[in-house]
Amino acid sequence: MSATIKDVALLAGVSTTTVSHVLNKTRFVALTTQDKVLRAADELNYAPSAVARSLKVKNTKSLGMLVTTTLNPFFAEVVKEVEKRCYQEGYNLVLCNTDGELEKTNSYLRMLTQKRVDGILVMCAEYDDSLFSSLMGERNLPMVVMDWGPSDPYVDRIQDNSVKGAHLAIRHLIDMGHKKIAYIGGPLEKLPAKQRLDGFVEAMTQAGLTVRDDWVIESDFEFEGGKQGIRQLLACEMLPTAVFIGNDAMAMGAMSEAQLSGIKIPQQLSVIGYDNCLYSAYFSPPLTTINQPKEMLAELAISTMIERINNPRQEGKMIMLEPNLVVRSSVARL
Template identity: 50%
Template sequence: MATMKDIAKLAGVSTSTVSHVINKTRFVSDEIAERVNNAAKELNYYAPSALARSLKINRTNTFGMIVTTSTNPFFGEVVKGVERSCYHAGYNLILCNTEGDATRMKASIDTMMQKRVDGFILMCSTMEGEYSDILEKLKSVPVVVMDWGPISLPCDKIQDNSLRGGYLATKHLIDKGHTAIGCITGPLVKHQAQMRYQGFKRAMKEASLPINPKWVVEGDFECEGGYQAFAAFNKNGDLPSAIFAGNDMMAMGLINAANEQGISVPRDLSVMGYDDIHIAKYMTPSLTTVHQPKYRLGKAAVDALIARIGNGEHPPQIVELEPTVMERGSVIEAGEQA
């Protein structure tokens, strides 16, 4: 019966490379993988089953990821980073959507536990309260949390600096000469929405600019929220010269509503978004926004989970990735507006 050593000799590679190709434990170039697979086929080599391997080493090389379903492409772009990073690291990924339902989240976690995943990545934009009993079940496995507020579960956390991002977004508008600035927040029960709003207030206070309560509207992180927010601004009287929307989806809804009312962006109203989703630069006008490193967020989560599996003793860590402003066409100098 052929062995990995026989395959390595025929393919002209090391035995460890053969192991990585057959067990999918590390990324190997397509050319080398093809040589190894061809050699294995020629020698009639049969790899042990994944189940047998997992029972032997007590690992399945599989991660579970829980996300909240949303129309926001931001989530999909982060998941893409997670999936690609898993592939390159030799891991499989099981993805489940909760649709914001605690019952579905519990069922998904139970299913993944039964499948013996090596660890969990949680990306659910909500606060801890309703999920506290579910989180208790996860204390026995490595967990990395993304896009979540403070939670008691001792685990690694990967997050953007939303406070800094909200501050940078508002400061960019101020630097463009705007003094009458509005804000569409996300749902303020969510940590990211609260932090971005705090960043907005910090920048306004730093510039000694008043915050008009009529120009602060709470949205829902969806296009409809931005659309409805514009109606609220209109109803309250004069519009500000610029609005910071707490994410790109709400900015898109806002721009659509403004166009319907004959308000030109950016000639009459400058609009600032947050997230820098892929389609932001293809809008008309292209959206000035705060860039979140979505692929890096995904990769950092996978890297942290692998490190946690390798050394579960070190204290939980917080990895915070810094946002940056992407200047495009939806914001102009205040003096250039009609």
Template identity: 50%
Template sequence: MATMKDLAKLAGVSTSTVSHVINKTRFVSDEIAERVNKAAQELNYAPSALARSLKMNRTKTIGMLMTTSTNPFFGEVVKGVERNCYQQGYNLILCNTEGDHERMKASINTLLQKRVDGIILMCSTLVGERIDEFERYPDIPVVVMDWGPMLFSSDKIQDNSLFGGYIATKHLIECGHKHIGCITGPLHHHQAQMRYEGYKRALREAKLEINPDWVVESDFECQGGYDSFNKLLKSGSLPSAIFVGNDMMAMGVINAANENNVSVPDDLSIIGYDDIHIAKFMSPALTTIHQPKFRLGKSAVDTLLKKLNKQSNKPEIIQLEPTLTIRKSVKNVVTAE
């Protein structure tokens, strides 16, 4: 394998000049830079990433840990992380935890041993836990996403789930619905709890009853939505509309409704949350709350690099605001009358 000394000999320059050309650390005339680059091409020279990282104390690598899920939401966020890493000249190491605490901590240790420059966490299963590994590596910046209260210092990127749940339910109210149910995610998860709080706030504001028989806690998965609808159906009368805590569960609800000859939206209006890519291709196309997933991912990388470049010292909380996306799954009772 060719070295900088080999390049210097072929190009007729010093090794320090070769280093400046390869690493772009000092101005070198175009004529000399061309000679060095030509020599590098002839010798198939590839810079040593390890040597460069040792010299600069940077590996240009970011680690990301996330809970494995069938939910496309996570993939769309990762796309924003990966693309911004690429544009900033960084590599991304992605680890799935599958909701396993020990695997999560083992993955963190592995990333730290690989000397990643920073870590992005998207694993709400560890909300409220102390992670000792971060205390042993205080210089490694950490950014968390989709997370509740933390027991370690980090920056946080989050969706305003309270407001999202509020505007979802308010839209149903504005469409004339007075009997509104809710299928939540796991309420020990911060985001699920906040969306449920937004639902309750909108109903209280409109002086509408919160019927506990129409509130079901589920798991953010399609099967959970499917089972929750059937549970509501067996309990007696259905509400006229349901706020569902994410689009995956909404898919399950629509499927179960169709199987039971309940028409969406004529018999039952549905509004979801996340606005995953396939939401507009459901039947009917799903009215939902749009999360800026790509921007969530991009903001996580930008925040991490800001810490790495010493542009910020204190932990920050960056909140991105959700918006309403109206499609075909909510019936406007007011205009229908």
């Protein structure tokens, strides 16, 4: 049978209130008394209830995270970095995979608030504005949006500069001699997809290059979305020499499908992705891509969350992450 706080108090010869103050560090207790309590707790292998402690000190040292899918390598790598950072800061992470379903997202949101997490990290495009607003209003619950999520003025947001990333991609293709460039991206209701398309159009226009409607393809951000997008592109009457694809998962799906169709990459079609996922370096050919600094994203998310937990404030802040080009072998020089 597990020891209780009363057992510790009895062995140390003090009150249960004193034991609570020592273990939770909620009031100064004489050092000799602290030693008695800590020795008694150690001798009895006493483990305080996390729930009871949270009611005393008003926190649980746990964070929730809503993520669209952990199957996408980008999300998986971000989650890994977030979990590592949480551990370093003494927080537990409750991970909720929403699978892009609004009902599931709302259910997880309610569950996380019932568990009294200290804050929620959001990395999903499916959300109910009214539910987010009500939860924040009821509990003043700290939230940090990691690129994908609500754009509430009271929420902190860390966002990739996707417009700049698209410019970097197109500039590299142009520098390699390409002028006939296509784009395959994710659903335009998702902010990163819209910004990457905006950056593509801007960069092409600034270079005086034509943006063909049949070469701008909207798909989804998964492997299958890349396969479907490249099929649509290969069915065009005229083919580009290069394609900028909205993320690495799509790019790898597209490259696989193109090669099955007899297209040589990069000899016949150059491909550049976005995210710099771990797998992209080991694909065939290794994928040239735009890097999102995932370790920095996780570090900023946790430090921003802890800052908001410790110093509650009304206005949210925006932090912009700057992407960079990673050159590998999937783009040929014309």
